[in-house]
Amino acid sequence: MSKKNTKYIFVTGGVTSSLGKGIVSASLGLLLKSRGFNVTIQKLDPYINIDPGTLNPYEHGECYVTEDGAETDLDLGHYERYLDAPTSQNNNVTTGKIYQTVIEKERKGDFLGKTVQVIPHITNEIKRRIKILSKQNYDIIITEIGGTVGDIESLPYIETVRQLKWELGENNSMVIHLTLLPYLASSGELKTKPSQHSVRQLMESGIMADVLVCRTEHKIPKDQRAKLAQFCNVPLDNVIECKDLETIYEVPMYLQKQNFDDVVLKELDLKSDKEADLKDWKSFLKKFQNPKKSVEIALVGKYVSLQDSYISIAEAFKHAGADLETEVKIRWVYSGDLTAENIKETLAGVSGILIAPGFGDRGIEGKVLTAQYARENKVPMLGICLGMQIMTVEFARNVLGYTKANSMEFDTSTEHPVISLMEEQKNVVDKGGTMRLGAWKCTLKNGSKLNDIYGAKNITERHRHRYEFNSDYIGEFEKNGFLATGTNPETGLVEALEMPGHPFYVGVQYHPEYKSTVATPHPLFRAFIKACTSK
Numbered sequence: 077m078s079k080k081n082t083k084y085i086f087v088t089g090g091v092t093s094s095l096g097k098g099i100v101s102a103s104l105g106l107l108l109k110s111r112g113f114n115v116t117i118q119k120l121d122p123y124i125n126i127d128p129g130t131l132n133p134y135e136h137g138e139c140y141v142t143e144d145g146a147e148t149d150l151d152l153g154h155y156e157r158y159l160d161a162p163t164s165q166n167n168n169v170t171t172g173k174i175y176q177t178v179i180e181k182e183r184k185g186d187f188l189g190k191t192v193q194v195i196p197h198i199t200n201e202i203k204r205r206i207k208i209l210s211k212q213n214y215d216i217i218i219t220e221i222g223g224t225v226g227d228i229e230s231l232p233y234i235e236t237v238r239q240l241k242w243e244l245g246e247n248n249s250m251v252i253h254l255t256l257l258p259y260l261a262s263s264g265e266l267k268t269k270p271s272q273h274s275v276r277q278l279m280e281s282g283i284m285a286d287v288l289v290c291r292t293e294h295k296i297p298k299d300q301r302a303k304l305a306q307f308c309n310v311p312l313d314n315v316i317e318c319k320d321l322e323t324i325y326e327v328p329m330y331l332q333k334q335n336f337d338d339v340v341l342k343e344l345d346l347k348s349d350k351e352a353d354l355k356d357w358k359s360f361l362k363k364f365q366n367p368k369k370s371v372e373i374a375l376v377g378k379y380v381s382l383q384d385s386y387i388s389i390a391e392a393f394k395h396a397g398a399d400l401e402t403e404v405k406i407r408w409v410y411s412g413d414l415t416a417e418n419i420k421e422t423l424a425g426v427s428g429i430l431i432a433p434g435f436g437d438r439g440i441e442g443k444v445l446t447a448q449y450a451r452e453n454k455v456p457m458l459g460i461c462l463g464m465q466i467m468t469v470e471f472a473r474n475v476l477g478y479t480k481a482n483s484m485e486f487d488t489s490t491e492h493p494v495i496s497l498m499e500e501q502k503n504v505v506d507k508g509g510t511m512r513l514g515a516w517k518c519t520l521k522n523g524s525k526l527n528d529i530y531g532a533k534n535i536t537e538r539h540r541h542r543y544e545f546n547s548d549y550i551g552e553f554e555k556n557g558f559l560a561t562g563t564n565p566e567t568g569l570v571e572a573l574e575m576p577g578h579p580f581y582v583g584v585q586y587h588p589e590y591k592s593t594v595a596t597p598h599p600l601f602r603a604f605i606k607a608c609t610s611k
Contacts, residue, residue, distance in 0.1 A: 082210040083344045084249040086237045087220045088285075090274025091256040095291045096327075098151035100254055100318060101220045102158035103328040106357070107337040109159055112350040113215040117155040118167040119148070120202070121222040122229035126172040137384030141540045141590055142167070145514025151220065153388050153590070157395075158328070160595040169205045171229060177201055194232055202236040216344070225253075226277050238282040247345035253278060253285035254318075257292040257300075266294060268304050275308040286343050287314045295319065314339055325361050325394075325594065328354060360594050364398035371397075371608045372405040374423050376446045377432030378439040380408040386432055389460070392592035396601035402609055414442030419449050428456040428580070428608035431463030433540070433587065437486040444470045456580035456607040458600070461541055464573060464583030465495045468545055471558050476549075485543050496546040512539045516564055518571040518586070524561035525574050525582065529603040537571075537586035545570035545585070580607035 085104070089097050098119070105115045125131060128139045129147030140153040146165030155163055178201050182192050190197075209217050221237070223230040241249050255271040275285055288310050290296060296304075296317045305312040316334050321327060331337075337352055373393070379385035390406060397404035407426055414422060419442075423429065429450045431443050443463070447470035450457035459467045465483050472481035472494045483495035515536045520527040527533060547570065550560055562572030562584070575581035584600070592598035 081248065082214055083216050083247075083346065084206070084240065084244060085216060085218045085340065085344075086240075086249065086251045087218060087254060088225055088234070088237070088251060088278065088283075089221070089223070089254045090225045090278070091258075091270045093224050095254050095256055096318070096324075097220050097222075097254050098154045099324050099327055100252070100289055100331070101151075101218050102154040103331050104252075104336065104340065105155065105218055106158045106328050106354075107332055107352050108216055108340070110350075110352040110354055111337060111341070111348040113346070113348070114213065115159065115216045115218065116161070116163070116167065116209055116212070116214050117159070117218040117220065118163075118169065118206070118209060119151050119155075119220045119222060120206075120233050121149055121168065121170045122227060122233065123170060123222075124172045124175070124229075125170060126176060127168070127170060137382065138387050139540070140388065141513060141538050141587065143515045143538065147513065147540070149222070150384060150387055153391070154324075156590075157391055157593045160593045166205070166208045169202070171232075174198060174201050174205070174232075195235065198232050199236045199239060202233060203240060206236070206240065215346075225274055225281070231281075234278070234281045234283065241283065247343070250286040250340070250343045251278075251283055252287045252289055252340075254289045254291065257290045257296065259293045266292060266296060266300055268300055268307070271304060272307045279309075284309055286310065287316060287339060289316045289318050291318050291320075293320050314343075323361075323364070325357075325364065328357065329361075356595060360395075360398050363401050364394060366401075367397070367403035368401040369609060370403040370405060371427045371605060372407055372425065373428040373430060373605075373608060374407045374409050374426040374446075375430050375432055376409045376411050376414070376443060378411055378434045378436075379432075380410050383408065388587070388589035388592070389430065389432065392589040392598055392601045393605070395592050395594055395597035396605050399597045399602060400605055400609070402605055404605060409446075411439035411442035411446065414439075414445050416445060419445050423449060423455075426455070428458070428604060430604075431457070431459045431466055433461035433463060435462070435485075440466070440486055444473070447471075448474055451575070451578065451581060454579055456604065457582070458580070458604045459583035460589070461539075461585060461587055464585050465543060465545070467558075467573065467581075467583040468494050468553075471553065471556075472549065475556050475558070476552055483543055492549075494546050494549050495543050497543055512541055512544075514538060516571075516586070517566070518562045519565045520572070521559075521561040524559070525576070525580075525603075526561050526572055526600075529599050531599070534565075537584070537588060538590045539586050541585065545573070579610075580604060 087101050101117050105117050108115045127147045138150045140148050140150050143162045144164045148168035152163045221233045255274050257266045301315050304315050393404040443466040447467045472478045478492040481492035481494050482490040484493045518535050560570045561574050571585050573583045588598045588600045
């Protein structure tokens, strides 16, 4: 079979950051996939960290983990949720990775004594990373470039796009520039000038935008659209409006109404007889926007002031909630504020509780109190990763009577380390990319709640942690009614715990939220919401 001629779409941003390049890229990917093309999306991040694994969630939101164990930008979560297809470590590239690779090559003498420079060495490495995905026979690769045109950090990426556009030849690549049209309330009009400046800055780097996507609070009048086309050197049909909408899941349809996919296919000289079929997507959206019932779930975590820290969990609630025609309202609860005196009042009225993942000892005791409250008051609860570990600590303290039980993450000298450091982690010095990461197998016990939820005995789920359930305590836990119903078949490590007799008291060491998509809501979230609605 002859190799396909892969086409490339580069998505840049101007005027301001956080305009939604990830959502526009994911929406375009969905439209093109529905037209019959094999599409993937990658993100180029200009920061010097190797990956977001060591970044505080307040810095960059959630760290998203791929099947192959890469710690990546949260936009990869959007790509997977829209495309219903897994991404990999090749879908997220950072400046840190680029420079690390080039410097390693220089140290080995690979450049044969040449002076190593941004051009051509850094740009060549960026090019190589962009093209890696083409080996998987994709028709179209969408590459989102983080940051804003004009940022010092983004310059090597913009220069690489310029080179690639020239090298790939006509109709084999295109640039979509996402920009902002601010609305001035005093004059009651949208202003195009910042967008004009942004496009001009792009042109100074040698790149002409082929399509302009304009983020706006209001509809763009015809004359403003014509002005943008004229001053930004794009055809009128290639000026696409992207208005603020109620939910990000409306964006694909909004863009489709303006023939966004047709515009892109024309620029790339691609043809498709297949019309974009968004029937299932529209069905999800209809159920999501017209729920028949409502449920409130407390999300107890450390980073709740930046909700992007738990974006995959929030989206998984939306997917499963829509499937059950149930609106899931999240009550964001900062675990550091919880005390024995206020917990009943703080969690009053919720139908379920989720203890969120996290690292470090801040806010831990509030989470332990939450687990106790849910267990004793029969409130449905799901613990994810650290959440499961917290449930373990609480049970050891309050049921087994080990009042000083703890995780070794918070107390290395605890008398009862019910959560301990994995043997292979004990001598690890580097923090980045050294945890248990990516997809791992899990065998579920026959007849367990989880076995029933998944409808399968063997599953794989994604991980991101260093500490594990200490199997020395498994006998005591099971004898007292907290059962290990999921284990890794190779290592015997405990993956999941559940409590029979409780409406829903399940802790999982893995992150089910990473695998939830619009097309395939995660069964564990579905079962949890169901338990909350029947409470």
